[in-house]
Amino acid sequence: MKQKKYMMSEGLAFSEEKDMKRLSDMASKGWVLDSFAVMGYKLRKAEPRKLIYSIDYHDVGEESLAEYTEMFEAAGWERVCSSQGMHIFSAEPGTSPIYSDQSTMREKYKRSEKDVRNVTCTFSFLTLLSITLHYVTGLSNWIPLFFLIVTIPFLVTYAATKARTLGKWGKSV
Known part of the structure; x- marks a missing residue:
C-alpha cells in the first residue's frame, strides 16, 4: 500500500x-x-x-x-x-523557469482571473438575489447567509488574482 x-x-x-x-x-x-x-x-x-x-x-x-x-x-x-x-x-533544479518575464507571468494570471471572476460574479449575484428575496418574500435568513459566507472567499481570491495581473505601475496589461 x-x-x-x-x-x-x-x-x-x-x-x-x-x-x-x-x-x-x-x-x-x-x-x-x-x-x-x-x-x-x-x-x-x-x-x-x-x-x-x-x-x-x-x-x-x-x-x-x-x-x-x-x-x-x-x-x-x-x-x-x-x-x-x-x-x-x-x-530538476536549474531547469529554465516556465515563466521568465513579467509579461508572460501576467498573461498566466489573466487566464486564471477570468475563471475566478466568473465564479465570483455568479455567487455575488446569487447573494444579492437571495437578500432581495429575503426582504420581498420572507425567504429564510439562512439562504442569504449561506451565499454570503461562500461569496466572501471568492471576492478576496478575485481581488488577489486581479492584483497579480496589474502591471508595475498599477495599470492592467
Missing part, C-alpha cells in the same frame, strides 16, 4: 510561490506531489528528490492535453497533475 499525505494550500491566489516551494521541500523529504486535493495537495511517499514545481493556468481540452504537455516536456518540465484548468509541473 502506498503511503499518502495531505498538504494544505495557503491559497494559490495568495501564496503560489510559497506552495510550490513547500512542495519542493516535501519532495526532498520523500513526499512528492501526486494530485490536487480539496484546499491542498495529495503527496505520495517516494525516494527523496530535488525537484522544483511550477503551476500554469490554462483551460486545455482533453484532445489538446498531450500537445500542451509536450510543449513543457520539451523545456524539461513534467506534468504532475491537472485540475480545473490548473496544471502543476516538476523539473
Whole structure:
C-alpha cells in the first residue's frame, strides 16, 4: 500500500510561490506531489528528490492535453497533475523557469482571473438575489447567509488574482 499525505494550500491566489516551494521541500523529504486535493495537495511517499514545481493556468481540452504537455516536456518540465484548468509541473533544479518575464507571468494570471471572476460574479449575484428575496418574500435568513459566507472567499481570491495581473505601475496589461 502506498503511503499518502495531505498538504494544505495557503491559497494559490495568495501564496503560489510559497506552495510550490513547500512542495519542493516535501519532495526532498520523500513526499512528492501526486494530485490536487480539496484546499491542498495529495503527496505520495517516494525516494527523496530535488525537484522544483511550477503551476500554469490554462483551460486545455482533453484532445489538446498531450500537445500542451509536450510543449513543457520539451523545456524539461513534467506534468504532475491537472485540475480545473490548473496544471502543476516538476523539473530538476536549474531547469529554465516556465515563466521568465513579467509579461508572460501576467498573461498566466489573466487566464486564471477570468475563471475566478466568473465564479465570483455568479455567487455575488446569487447573494444579492437571495437578500432581495429575503426582504420581498420572507425567504429564510439562512439562504442569504449561506451565499454570503461562500461569496466572501471568492471576492478576496478575485481581488488577489486581479492584483497579480496589474502591471508595475498599477495599470492592467
